[in-house]
Amino acid sequence: MRAFVTALAAWVFAVLPALAEVKIQEVTSPGGIRAWLVEDHSIPFTALEIRFRGGTSLDAPGKRGSVHLMTALLEEGAGDLDAQAFARALESLAASFRFGSSDDAVSVSARFLTENRDDVIDLLRTTLHRPRFDQDAIDRVRAQVISSIRFDAKNPDAIAGNTFAAMVYGDHPYATDGKGTEQSVAALTRDDIVAAHRGVFARDRLYVGAAGDIAPQELGRILDRLFAELPEAGAPMPPKADVKIDGGVTVVEFDTPQSVALFGQPGIERHDPDFFAAYVMNQILGGGSFESRLMQEVREKRGLTYGVYSYLMPKDLAALYMGRVASANDRIAEAIKVIHAEWQRMATEGVTEEELKNAKTYLTGAYPLRFDGNSRIASILVGMQLDDLPIDYVATRNDRINAVTLEDVNRVARRLLKPDKLHFVVVGRPQGLASTGTN
Amino acid sequence: MIWKFALGAALAVLALPVAAEGIDDKVTDFTLDNGMQVVVVEDHRAPVVQQMVWYRAGSADEPVGSSGVAHFLEHLLFKGTDTMAPGEFSATVAANGGQDNAFTSYDYTAYFQRIAADRLELVMKMEADRMVNLRLSQDDIVTERNVILEERNQRTENNPRALFNEQMNAVQYLNHRYGVPVIGWKHEMETLDLEDALNFYRTHYAPNNAILVVSGDVDPHQVRALAEKYYGVIPANPNLPERLRSQEPPQIAARRLTFKDPRVAQPYVSRSYLAPERDPGAQEKAAALYLLSELLGGGSTSYLADRLQFQEQVAVYTGAFYNGLSLDDTTFDFVIVPHQGVGLQEAEAALDRALADFMREGVDQEMLDRIKLQLRAAEIYALDNVDGIANRYGRALTSGLTIADVKAWPGILQSITPDQIMAAAREVLRPEASVTGWLMRDAEQKTKEEVTQ
Numbered sequence: 001m002r003a004f005v006t007a008l009a010a011w012v013f014a015v016l017p018a019l020a021e022v023k024i025q026e027v028t029s030p031g032g033i034r035a036w037l038v039e040d041h042s043i044p045f046t047a048l049e050i051r052f053r054g055g056t057s058l059d060a061p062g063k064r065g066s067v068h069l070m071t072a073l074l075e076e077g078a079g080d081l082d083a084q085a086f087a088r089a090l091e092s093l094a095a096s097f098r099f100g101s102s103d104d105a106v107s108v109s110a111r112f113l114t115e116n117r118d119d120v121i122d123l124l125r126t127t128l129h130r131p132r133f134d135q136d137a138i139d140r141v142r143a144q145v146i147s148s149i150r151f152d153a154k155n156p157d158a159i160a161g162n163t164f165a166a167m168v169y170g171d172h173p174y175a176t177d178g179k180g181t182e183q184s185v186a187a188l189t190r191d192d193i194v195a196a197h198r199g200v201f202a203r204d205r206l207y208v209g210a211a212g213d214i215a216p217q218e219l220g221r222i223l224d225r226l227f228a229e230l231p232e233a234g235a236p237m238p239p240k241a242d243v244k245i246d247g248g249v250t251v252v253e254f255d256t257p258q259s260v261a262l263f264g265q266p267g268i269e270r271h272d273p274d275f276f277a278a279y280v281m282n283q284i285l286g287g288g289s290f291e292s293r294l295m296q297e298v299r300e301k302r303g304l305t306y307g308v309y310s311y312l313m314p315k316d317l318a319a320l321y322m323g324r325v326a327s328a329n330d331r332i333a334e335a336i337k338v339i340h341a342e343w344q345r346m347a348t349e350g351v352t353e354e355e356l357k358n359a360k361t362y363l364t365g366a367y368p369l370r371f372d373g374n375s376r377i378a379s380i381l382v383g384m385q386l387d388d389l390p391i392d393y394v395a396t397r398n399d400r401i402n403a404v405t406l407e408d409v410n411r412v413a414r415r416l417l418k419p420d421k422l423h424f425v426v427v428g429r430p431q432g433l434a435s436t437g438t439n
Numbered sequence: 440m441i442w443k444f445a446l447g448a449a450l451a452v453l454a455l456p457v458a459a460e461g462i463d464d465k466v467t468d469f470t471l472d473n474g475m476q477v478v479v480v481e482d483h484r485a486p487v488v489q490q491m492v493w494y495r496a497g498s499a500d501e502p503v504g505s506s507g508v509a510h511f512l513e514h515l516l517f518k519g520t521d522t523m524a525p526g527e528f529s530a531t532v533a534a535n536g537g538q539d540n541a542f543t544s545y546d547y548t549a550y551f552q553r554i555a556a557d558r559l560e561l562v563m564k565m566e567a568d569r570m571v572n573l574r575l576s577q578d579d580i581v582t583e584r585n586v587i588l589e590e591r592n593q594r595t596e597n598n599p600r601a602l603f604n605e606q607m608n609a610v611q612y613l614n615h616r617y618g619v620p621v622i623g624w625k626h627e628m629e630t631l632d633l634e635d636a637l638n639f640y641r642t643h644y645a646p647n648n649a650i651l652v653v654s655g656d657v658d659p660h661q662v663r664a665l666a667e668k669y670y671g672v673i674p675a676n677p678n679l680p681e682r683l684r685s686q687e688p689p690q691i692a693a694r695r696l697t698f699k700d701p702r703v704a705q706p707y708v709s710r711s712y713l714a715p716e717r718d719p720g721a722q723e724k725a726a727a728l729y730l731l732s733e734l735l736g737g738g739s740t741s742y743l744a745d746r747l748q749f750q751e752q753v754a755v756y757t758g759a760f761y762n763g764l765s766l767d768d769t770t771f772d773f774v775i776v777p778h779q780g781v782g783l784q785e786a787e788a789a790l791d792r793a794l795a796d797f798m799r800e801g802v803d804q805e806m807l808d809r810i811k812l813q814l815r816a817a818e819i820y821a822l823d824n825v826d827g828i829a830n831r832y833g834r835a836l837t838s839g840l841t842i843a844d845v846k847a848w849p850g851i852l853q854s855i856t857p858d859q860i861m862a863a864a865r866e867v868l869r870p871e872a873s874v875t876g877w878l879m880r881d882a883e884q885k886t887k888e889e890v891t892q
Contacts, residue, residue, distance in 0.1 A: 042484060043822045084749060087740045091809045094816030113816060140748065143778060144755050147705050154704035156597060256702060258592035289538075290517075290529045300526060303585030306593050326593050358534050365536005369487055369553050373823040 022371055022394050024381065027216045029223035035208035036381040036391065037219055040374065044115065046212035047374040048222075049382040050108040053205040056101050056178025057317065058235045060199070063192050065180020069138070069145055070196040071101040074108075076137035079126040083137050086127075095120040097127065103174055104316045105386065106200050111375065114213045121222050128201060128226065133193050146182050156260040156427040157324075163252055164262050164322075164425045172241035174318060199235030203227060209381030212374040241318035243267075247420045248436030249336070252427045259332040259428025260324070263339065265421040267312055267319035268412075270387055276400050277408035278312060278416055283359040284351050284409075285342065286310030286323055291358065293346070297338050298325065304335040321416065333432040336424055347417035350410030364398040461822055466832070467659040468842050471666060473675040474647030478832045478842065479662050480654035482825040488559045488655035489826050491551040492566050493833040495650075496643035498623070499545040499616035499684055499766070505635045507623015510543040511587055512636045516550065517541075518579045520572040525579060528565055535561060545617055546766045547837035553826075556656040560665055567669035570644055573637075580633050588629065591622050599700035603709070603878045610694050611711050611874045615687050615767060645676035650836045654829035687713060687768050690872040699881040707776040708787045709876040714771040714867045717763035717848075719840050725763035726851045727863035728771060732761035733810045734802060734860070735794075736773065740809075743773075746793045753781045753789045764838045771867050783877045794868060802857035814852055 025037045056067045075090075075097060076083040090097060095112035108128070112120040152158035162177055169175035179185070206227060210219055243266050268278045286294035288309040298308045310323035327335040351359075371377055384393055426433055467479040498509045518525040532539040537554030539562075552562040595601040605620050612618030622628070651670060653662050690713055717725040736743045736759025743757040756776040762769060773794075777786035821827055835845045 040484065043819065045819060045823070047823075084740055084745065087738065088809065091738075091740060091813055094812055111820065113819065140752070140755075146779070147755050147776070151704040154702050254702075257596045258589070260597070289533050290526065291533050296526075299586055301582070303582035304589070306586055306590035326597070327589060328592055331589075358530075362533045362536055365555060366538060367536075368485065368555065369536075369538065371485055372487060372826070375823065 022377070024391050024394065025216055026391055027210075027219050027223070029220035029228075031224040031228040033203070033206070033208070033223040033227050035210055035219060035223055036385060037209075037214070037216060038211040038374075038377050038381065039215065040211065041213045043374070044213050045111060045113050045374070046117065046210060046214045047378040048108075048110040048112075049209040049375075049378040050110070050226075051207040051382050051386055052106045052200050052202070052234075053104065053207065053316070053386065054200060054235065054237055055103050055105045057103055057173040057238050058196070058199050059173060059178070059180075060192075060195065060235070062184070063188065063196070064176060064184040065145065065178070066188055066192045066196040067106065067200060068101045068178050068180065069142060069185060069188055070133075070193045070200070071099045071106050072141050072145065073133055073137055073193060074099045074127055074131055076141060077132040077134055078123075079130045079132075081126075082132065082134060083140075089123060093120050093123065095123075097124060101178060103178060109375070109379075117214075117218075117222075121225055125226050129229065131197065133190055133197075135190060138188075138190060138193060142185055142188070145179060145185055149177075149179055149182055149185065152177070152179070156254060156256060156258075156326075157262075159252055159254060160260050160262040160425045160427045163250060163427070164264060164423075167250065167423070167425070168243055168245055168264070168320070169241050169318065170244060172317070173238055174241050174315070198231070201230055202232060202234030203230045204233045206230070207382050207385040209378040209383075209385065211377040211381065238317060243318050243320065245421050245423050247418075247422050248424075249433055250423065250425045251430060251433055251435045252425065253429065254427050256428050257329060258326050259329050259426050259430045260326045261332060261336060261424050261426045262322065262324050263310075263336075263422060263424045264313075264320050264322040265418050265423065267314060267321040268416055269319050270314040274408070274412045274415070275312075275314075277404045277412040280356065280359050280363065280401065280404045281346070281351065281409045281413050281416070282310055282312055282321075283363055284355045285346050287359075289362065291362070293342050294323070294325075294339060297342055298335050302334070302338065304331050304338070308335070308339070329429045330431045332426060332428065332430045336426070336433070340419060340422060343417055343422055344419040346413050347419055348414075350413050351406070353406060356404075356406055356409060360401055360404070363401050367398055462818060462828055463846055465822075465825065465828070466842075466846075469659075469663060471646065471671045473671060473673060475666070475670050475673075476650045476836060477662065477666050478650065478652045478829070478836070479657060479659040480652070480825045480828050480832070481657065481659070482654065483656050486556045486656050487553065488556040488653060488657050489551055489553045489829060490559060490562050490566060491549055491652040491654075491829055491833055492570070493547050493549045493650040493652065493837050494643055495546070495648050495682065495837045496548055496639070497544050497546045497837075498619065498621040500643065500682060501616070501619075501639065502635075504627060505631060505639075506619045507587065507621075507628040508631055508635045508639045509548055510622055511584070511628070511631050512639050513541045513543045513548050513550075514583050514587060515575055515579060515636055516569050516573065518576075518583070519574050520568050521574055522568065522572070523565065525576075528569065531565065532562065537562065544621055547834065549833055549837075559653070559657060559662075560669075563665050563669045567673060570646065570649065570670070571673055573640055575633055575636065577633060580631075580636070584628070584631060587622065588625070591625060591628065594622060595620070596625070599698070599702045600878065602700065603698045603876060606696055606698055607709055607711060607874060607876045610696050610876070611713065611770060612687060614685050616684055617765075617767065642680060645679060646670050646673045647675040648679050650833060652829045652833050654825040682766065684767060693871050694874045695876070696874070697877045697879060699879045701881050703878055703880045705776060706783055706877070706879045707774055708783050708790065709878065710773040710787075710790065711770040711874045712772075712867050712869070712872055713768050714761065716765040716767065716769040716838070717835075717840060717844070719844050722763070722840075722844060722848060722851050723855065723859060724863050724866075725761075726848070726855050727859045728761045728867060729763060730807065730810060730852065730855055731860050731864050732759040732771065734806055735759040735797065737810065740806065742797050742803075742806075743775075743790070743793055746796075747775065747789055751789060753778055753786060757790075764834045764840075766837075766839045783879065787875065787877075798861075798864065798868070802860050804857065807857065807860075811853055814849065818849055
């Protein structure tokens with residue numbers, strides 16, 4: 001059986017040429033707005049992914065939560081349409097708009113049929129340019145946001161995430177939840193929302209990806225219709241964050257049967273020459289598949305958890321290397337011990353040729369699986385632009401993975417992994433664990 | 440005012456077909472000689488394939504006292520067979536650049552792999568192997584039992600809303616196995632052993648109790664040839680049991696429960712009614728109930744949202760839910776999350792008043808037209824996700840429906856009249872056939888918070 005498997009692994013490269021068929025075009029509108037496009041006319045609809053860099057980190061001082069609340073209000077009325085008329089109009093067009101905000105970007109995802117595309121684009125244009133921000137809508141959505149902040153206060157994962165961020169990022173916007181606090185959200189006024197809108201929507205931070213039933217010229221026309229009148233510049237981007245992590249454990253007491261642990265240490269930038277080596281190394285250490293060392297050691301061998309994983313988190317203004325595990329209160333200490341030991345083992349011993357080969361075949365083979373549908377493709381296109389990747393990246397990405405050598409992985413493991421900087425935030429009633437001190 | 444125009448024009452202009460034709464063109468089905476049903480969903484846009492094998496066996500088919508064994512067995516299928524070492528299945532899929540997983544529900548257990556299209560034969564060979572050749576050791580049992588207990592911790596014990604839902608179901612189903620959680624009651628999970636797992640495996644895992652659904656860049660003839668080679672050679676199980684479950688008696692008394700937990704951040708009211716499911720050849724009532732759920736609680740334009748979130752402003756969220764894909768009686772559910780300062784009693788009363796008014800006022804034709812339009816569009820968007828179509832077939836065929844029923848469903852939804860919707864509403868939304876649950880913070884917590892606010 002083993003021989004059979006190895007023989008199959010040898011023809012894995014047969015998958016790759018097909019990937020080159022994902023043909024990405026750069027479209028520049030008459031008005032000078034750029035977008036990336038994958039044309040596919042087999043289904044009569046288009047997915048449009050729009051990002052404005054900056055996200056909730058653009059909140060003005062004392063106005064935490066304003067970008068988040070503003071984004072949530074975009075679907076609550078625009079132009080002549082109040083919230084419900086807006087929702088009915090969108091339904092009648094059989095289109096969908098989704099608005100979201102994260103630490104690094106505000107996102108707008110639109111999906112619309114070919115046959116009434118112009119009507120949908122008109123509505124989206126009004127949404128972006130003339131949102132109403134009616135006071136009753138502000139109050140209604142504010143109540144939903146506060147409800148969600150209270151929910152997070154009782155949710156072990158949210159508690160762990162917020163505790164970790166506060167510990168790591170000092171006074172940078174990343175240090176607090178972009179939703180804001182009950183107090184900061186309660187104090188936001190319509191003027192604050194309008195100011196947040198002005199700060200976010202500008203051409204100097206705009207990225208667009210499109211996929212589906214649309215020709216480049218049509219897309220160009222739409223880009224101008226949607227964005228030509230946006231102001232050139234928005235709110236200033238915050239500076240890079242100083243990441244401060246000391247190794248150890250922080251216990252947040254919370255009465256629940258299973259402890260949730262978020263762990264992390266300083267990470268690696270997306271454009272670091274060793275990023276691909278680090279990415280492959282993480283795949284082997286804790287990359288989320290059953291084959292990772294963490295999954296094998298913590299779950300498969302010891303049954304200590306349902307899931308454990310680690311991930312590189314290169315954000316725009318800071319880079320972390322993070323992971324998560326959850327185990328019953330009387331077993332979490334052992335899970336953490338095993339994870340720490342694996343971190344140490346990877347740092348000192350590196351990986352084997354066999355592990356490297358398996359990780360590469362998995363990563364290169366799984367890559368084409370991501371391009372499954374217009375919405376996914378549009379997201380990938382906009383993500384590539386935010387990451388400042390070249391337009392031929394899709395065709396070369398697997399070559400970059402395959403170019404990673406054993407020496408590369410082991411060098412980056414020694415350089416990146418800092419077991420003495422690895423900090424665990426544990427939310428629960430963990431037995432045999434106590435906080436190691438302040439960070 | 441161009442929006443008024445767009446709005447008016449859109450309804451007239453969007454002449455969307457009942458778009459199932461588009462999906463039906465992609466679907467082929469056949470049955471192997473041993474009774475294994477096969478569905479192929481073609482999509483040649485990317486060189487990717489997904490194989491799914493669905494067993495007509497879920498937690499509602501478990502023996503009394505072994506709750507969770509269907510899901511436990513699902514985990515154990517990733518251990519070894521006669522020819523594969525423990526873990527080798529997933530390792531092989533990963534080494535070929537693929538992804539695999541599995542899931543269990545009340546009426547089915549399903550296994551799937553997503554992988555490059557030229558690897559279909561490999562995963563089919565392995566999936567057919569573990570249908571009948573599973574080999575388990577005592578070590579597998581002990582370790583994996585700890586894993587599913589941690590899974591229960593993660594999904595349920597750590598989540599007061601999940602614990603509350605579990606109690607709601609237990610109260611809703613007096614006599615049917617749907618009242619027992621899929622993952623199992625903790626005290627029974629702790630006793631699951633090798634024999635429990637193997638008994639369930641031997642009873643239910645056979646080609647004549649399975650459905651193969653292959654979606655992606657494949658040719659149906661090629662799928663048939665491979666399926667015959669790997670699954671076709673496995674003999675049918677002549678002793679396959681009928682899926683006879685004890686059914687619910689008519690509900691004649693309203694039931695109530697209160698669940699208190701200090702971890703509750705946002706109290707709310709949940710309401711369920713026992714409701715008929717989609718039946719083969721008779722899906723009209725279920726279609727009416729689905730449209731009813733959309734009319735009442737399908738989003739910010741729905742009846743309950745308009746009334747309780749926008750007009751009365753007593754709720755931050757309302758919803759209505761109906762899932763007709765179920766072998767036996769399903770539920771029609773409501774949730775209302777009250778505004779700060781509005782009590783659960785008040786919220787429940789507001790919900791009941793709104794429902795009573797809806798029953799008097801009847802269906803808003805314009806709202807129904809919008810919902811039907813959205814459903815027609817959804818069939819076009821669905822073409823972008825063949826794995827979703829594969830799921831649709833797998834769930835339907837394990838819930839007692841036929842391929843013809845799946846194909847007929849979009850058309851039936853379009854055919855339903857306001858009268859049919861109101862008749863279904865009167866039949867299902869009866870106070871004496873309801874379960875009402877309050878999820879609350881415990882009293883101590885409440886006092887403490889009131890002091891700090």
